[in-house]
Amino acid sequence: MNGSARDGAGVAPLCALDDVPDGGGLEAAATILVLRRGDDAWAYRNVCPHFSIPLNYEPDTFWAYGGELVMCAHHSAMFRFDDGVCVDGPCLGARLTPVPIRIENRRILIDDGGDTHD
Ligand code: FES
Numbered sequence: 001m002n003g004s005a006r007d008g009a010g011v012a013p014l015c016a017l018d019d020v021p022d023g024g025g026l027e028a029a030a031t032i033l034v035l036r037r038g039d040d041a042w043a044y045r046n047v048c049p050h051f052s053i054p055l056n057y058e059p060d061t062f063w064a065y066g067g068e069l070v071m072c073a074h075h076s077a078m079f080r081f082d083d084g085v086c087v088d089g090p091c092l093g094a095r096l097t098p099v100p101i102r103i104e105n106r107r108i109l110i111d112d113g114g115d116t117h118d
Helices: none
Strands: 013-016 025-029 032-037 040-045 063-065 069-071 078-080 086-088 101-104 107-110
Touching: 013 025, 013 032, 040 101, 040 107
Parallel strands: none
Antiparallel strands: 013 107, 025 032, 032 040, 063 069, 069 078, 078 086, 101 107
């Protein structure tokens, strides 16, 4: 999900865009995985749809490939950054649960659906 230039007053940021490794992932909150490619970022619940457990087993350690795919550390399911769909592995076609975000001033905010000020 791409960020937009909306006003985020009163919304706590998940993290700074630059905290997320370019082409990789960060555990921004206890159950939220943020993925980044350049100036784009996506957030998902860090719960693999295969066994309903986190994709990683070490804190902030996510196996990402080419800024396009992130792999579950348990049984190697591969999920696209862009839509969270599993494109290879034991839960083919399943999807990570998206967390709506927006990017404002290089901060990643949970998108609360508030008013836009574009
Ligand atoms: S728990 Fe993620 S692929 Fe099995």
